[in-house]
Amino acid sequence: MKIGEVSRLTGVTVRALHHWDAIGLLCPKNVTEAGYRVYEHEELNRLQQILFFRELGFSLKEIRGILDSPNYDRLDALKKHRSMLELKRDHIDGLIRLVDDTMKGEREMSFKEFDVSKIEAERKKYAKEVQQRWGNTKEYCQFEERTKGYNNESWNAIDAQGEEILKEFAACKNLDPSGEKAQSLVAMWQQYITSKFYDCSKPILACLGQMYVGDERFMAYLDQNGEGTAEFMAAAIIEYTSK
Numbered sequence: 001m002k003i004g005e006v007s008r009l010t011g012v013t014v015r016a017l018h019h020w021d022a023i024g025l026l027c028p029k030n031v032t033e034a035g036y037r038v039y040e041h042e043e044l045n046r047l048q049q050i051l052f053f054r055e056l057g058f059s060l061k062e063i064r065g066i067l068d069s070p071n072y073d074r075l076d077a078l079k080k081h082r083s084m085l086e087l088k089r090d091h092i093d094g095l096i097r098l099v100d101d102t103m104k105g106e107r108e109m110s111f112k113e114f115d116v117s118k119i120e121a122e123r124k125k126y127a128k129e130v131q132q133r134w135g136n137t138k139e140y141c142q143f144e145e146r147t148k149g150y151n152n153e154s155w156n157a158i159d160a161q162g163e164e165i166l167k168e169f170a171a172c173k174n175l176d177p178s179g180e181k182a183q184s185l186v187a188m189w190q191q192y193i194t195s196k197f198y199d200c201s202k203p204i205l206a207c208l209g210q211m212y213v214g215d216e217r218f219m220a221y222l223d224q225n226g227e228g229t230a231e232f233m234a235a236a237i238i239e240y241t242s243k
Contacts, residue, residue, distance in 0.1 A: 020050070025060055053067075
């Protein structure tokens, strides 16, 4: 889906999408020869998450840090988002009933339906929880520090470096995941994450490996290089982190 189509679908301006790409918040992996950005399912999923968090008042910088946190749990976040939407739905339903009663000639004036204090309290509570769970980890702070000076050119170079390693994983996906080649690639991947983003300890690397096969987005992204790449990486990481 091209950038103009994404803009019409979501209501986010083309200018905003260009800005989000420049700051590393939403970067489409595919760009046509003519320079058109192409947003795939993975990027649209991330865009939906961005809009949910923006609705709750998070800054773009905070949203990027949360979504890029190794501890981020998309399913748990969606459950929280749903809870907030239910509160808003109940609020709107109350306003609709008030309008209906008023149209029927109800004389008793009611104002409780306009009270949004419960919604605001829950929003603040959720925002605090999100920040504590995904925004204040040591890894998040390191991510912020190491990436604050990255510009669009820097991000492109870093992405290219990561893609090269992933292509090597894909080329070796039929080898023994406990073999020397697979284990050297895992070590290279760990060092890549550590040097560019945050200290990738073995426990964190093990969690990432689980996400590579447990999250459809990660699996689809990794398997672009060849079906089975995600499973091979996960198996190799298990061997590496168990030593």
